[in-house]
Amino acid sequence: MYRLLIVDDEPIIVNSMYQLFREAVHLDLEIYRAYSGYAALDVLQQHRMDVVLSDIRMPGLSGIELQKLIVEKWPLCKIIFLTGYNEFEYAKQAIRNGGVSDYLLKHEKDDVILQSVEKAIAIIDAQAQSESYALRTRTKLKLALSAAQKNVLFDLIYDHNPSPALLTQKFRQVEMPLQANQPVYQIIGRIDNWDHVKCGKDRELLAFAVQNIVDEYLGAVSICVSVVFDHYKFLWLLQPVSSNGSKAEQDQLWKRLIASGQGIMEDAQSACKQMLKLSVSFAISSEAVSWEGFGKQFNYLKMLLGHGFDGKQELLIQDGNRLGGVDIDKNRKYFAGSHKLRKQLGQLEEYLESGQSGAFMELYGQIVEREPTCRNTDLLERFYSVSLALLSYANRTGMLHLLSSKINIGKMTQFDAHERWEDIVHYFLEFAQLLFAGRQNHSDMGTQRTIQIIQQYVKTHLEQELTLTSLAVFVNHSPAYLSRLYKKETGVTLFNFITECRMTKAKELLSETAMKIHQIAAEVGYESTPTFTRSFKKWFNVTPQEYRDTFQQLDRNG
Numbered sequence: 259m260y261r262l263l264i265v266d267d268e269p270i271i272v273n274s275m276y277q278l279f280r281e282a283v284h285l286d287l288e289i290y291r292a293y294s295g296y297a298a299l300d301v302l303q304q305h306r307m308d309v310v311l312s313d314i315r316m317p318g319l320s321g322i323e324l325q326k327l328i329v330e331k332w333p334l335c336k337i338i339f340l341t342g343y344n345e346f347e348y349a350k351q352a353i354r355n356g357g358v359s360d361y362l363l364k365h366e367k368d369d370v371i372l373q374s375v376e377k378a379i380a381i382i383d384a385q386a387q388s389e390s391y392a393l394r395t396r397t398k399l400k401l402a403l404s405a406a407q408k409n410v411l412f413d414l415i416y417d418h419n420p421s422p423a424l425l426t427q428k429f430r431q432v433e434m435p436l437q438a439n440q441p442v443y444q445i446i447g448r449i450d451n452w453d454h455v456k457c458g459k460d461r462e463l464l465a466f467a468v469q470n471i472v473d474e475y476l477g478a479v480s481i482c483v484s485v486v487f488d489h490y491k492f493l494w495l496l497q498p499v500s501s502n503g504s505k506a507e508q509d510q511l512w513k514r515l516i517a518s519g520q521g522i523m524e525d526a527q528s529a530c531k532q533m534l535k536l537s538v539s540f541a542i543s544s545e546a547v548s549w550e551g552f553g554k555q556f557n558y559l560k561m562l563l564g565h566g567f568d569g570k571q572e573l574l575i576q577d578g579n580r581l582g583g584v585d586i587d588k589n590r591k592y593f594a595g596s597h598k599l600r601k602q603l604g605q606l607e608e609y610l611e612s613g614q615s616g617a618f619m620e621l622y623g624q625i626v627e628r629e630p631t632c633r634n635t636d637l638l639e640r641f642y643s644v645s646l647a648l649l650s651y652a653n654r655t656g657m658l659h660l661l662s663s664k665i666n667i668g669k670m671t672q673f674d675a676h677e678r679w680e681d682i683v684h685y686f687l688e689f690a691q692l693l694f695a696g697r698q699n700h701s702d703m704g705t706q707r708t709i710q711i712i713q714q715y716v717k718t719h720l721e722q723e724l725t726l727t728s729l730a731v732f733v734n735h736s737p738a739y740l741s742r743l744y745k746k747e748t749g750v751t752l753f754n755f756i757t758e759c760r761m762t763k764a765k766e767l768l769s770e771t772a773m774k775i776h777q778i779a780a781e782v783g784y785e786s787t788p789t790f791t792r793s794f795k796k797w798f799n800v801t802p803q804e805y806r807d808t809f810q811q812l813d814r815n816g
Contacts, residue, residue: 259738260379261305263290265298265312265324266340270786271364275311275340277789278368281796283753285375288726288737295319299327304456307335309378311371314341336378340364340371406432408485411493415553415598425549435481440497441546443480443515445523446559447472447492450537450571465490468530468538475526480515493556512546519543520576527572539563539573599625599643607647615694622690626683638673641682645670648689657696664692708733709747712740716756720763720782724756761797764790768806775802 262279266272272291279289290305292298295316301307310328314321321339328335338360360374410428414420425438436442449468455461469484469492476482480496487493496519498511523540530538541563547555562575602625609618625640649670652658661667669675669685676682711733716724729752730737744752760782767778779790794802 259286259288259741260308260382261288261290262375263292263298263301263307263310263312265292265295265310265316265321267294267313267316269293271313271340273785274789275371277784277786277793278371279375280753281757281793282372282375283751285372285379286741295321295324298324302328302331306457306459307332308382309336309338309375311338311340311375314339334382336381338362338374338378340366404485407434407483408487410434411483411485411495411552412487414549415556420549422549434483436483436495436497438549441512441548442552443496443512443519443546444543444552444555444559445476445494445496445519445540446556446563447494447538447540448563449490450539450573452490454535461490464534464536465492467534468492468536471529471533472523472526475522475529479518479522491560516543516545520574523574527574531572537571539571539575541573541575544576599640603643603647606644607651610647610651610690610693613694618690618694619687622687626679626686628679637679641673642671644686648686648693652693655696657693660696661689661692665689705743705747708735709744712744712752713755716759720760721780722783724783726752757793757797760784761794764794764802765798765805768802769809778802 264272264275264279266275272293276289276291279285279287290301290307292301295312296319298310298312299319307328310324312321312324316324321341325337325339328337340362341364360377362371362374410432414425420438422438428434429436429438447468449465452461455464465486469486472492472494473482473484476484476494476496479499481499482494482496484492484494496515498508498515500511519542523542527538527540530536541559543555543559563573602621606618606621606625609615609621622644625644628637649658652661658667665685665688670689673682676685712729715729715732726737726741730740733740735743741752744750744755748755764778764782767773767781771778773781775791776787779787782790784790784793791801794800794805798805800808
């Protein structure tokens, strides 16, 4: 799917072009409109654009000025200038600024305009293919190594007794320059606020930039390995640059590294703010830990960063022995246990979604197993976590109301309604078995409900602007996913369904009412009568007036 922005200070031009491209379903476009250069800037701040179709001469911010800003922000975006002024000087200036793929006059035929956008899309595809090939070649190994390093490190979170020999081998395999026989110093970071960055690609680039900035600061004083996890959170692992020499010398190196940690992170924090306009927070270890304690320390730092959030930004937290009256040294093991539970629950939901009943039951047994040292609060966490996972899936798939006749749904959220933990284990197991059994007859229910909801909404809101974007928001899907889903399930595009509903409604109004043509056009969602007439004729091979005249003639003869 490609994004197209139409910009002109004449609304009739913008709306006519908008309707033209709405009907060009073969282009698979997500279309935006702007009635001034400044309005176009607002759209460009929120969405990446592939093609911009813009007038050159506009009051306020001209097309030429807009073009310069587009090239700066979205260098791969293609610009097509549409103007009523056949002046070559404007064209030359626009071409010199870059990004222009075509230059058209406003009186050009629809086919010529469509072909221009098709050409721009073809250029984008060709550039993306050639440029991304080189980029993929350069970064494929780096990305693979980064992912492999992350897997090795996160496996350590749950392995509390790693073998130094095995660790050394794994570190060597993923080219991670850390020593398995040396302790490790940890720093965790996060980007505080994404409000001004809506695009996922922009977030990825900024997260990569933050990671690189901090890597440079830390790499100057240590051996540094960094990975990104959990939606743009960061983990840095540090060891002294040289670990050779006597124990006293090594201890001195560690002291210098740990003593300089907070100052270095303050500098990195300032650099991110100044260069990237981002607020970044960090939780810093107060000491290096062995690899056996790596997982507990990691979860503890994560907890510190989350605990200190409460709306504050640019935090710099160093761990200590107590937090809010809680003796951390006594309770760190519970942080690791809670994190393990969250990971298990994520896997449990995946098994549920994919219908892997055997794997689900095996993992469920591990989650609900009650250890001798298990506290009541741990059981409460497991109860409500498993309950939420099961209820959420049942609700999404539409099976919740069906199960209510087979099991007491109320007990899903009432811990005290069960006498023993064993009763809870059996109750959840029965609920899960009913869900898997129901999948056989209701596996497509979620998709069918989405299609039904969309179709019903379209039929009852024909007079409104029914864009792929607005419909996707209505059913909590992305536009691209909704477009593919609808075509796959129905065999027709969503745009064709909307047009068919509008044309069917228009026929009814033409034959059953005395409404004027322009009133009918508005009633079925067209902003201009000429656009409605063109669509109607394309659909039925007659104009609306011709259809009405024919129908009335048949009615009189009948």
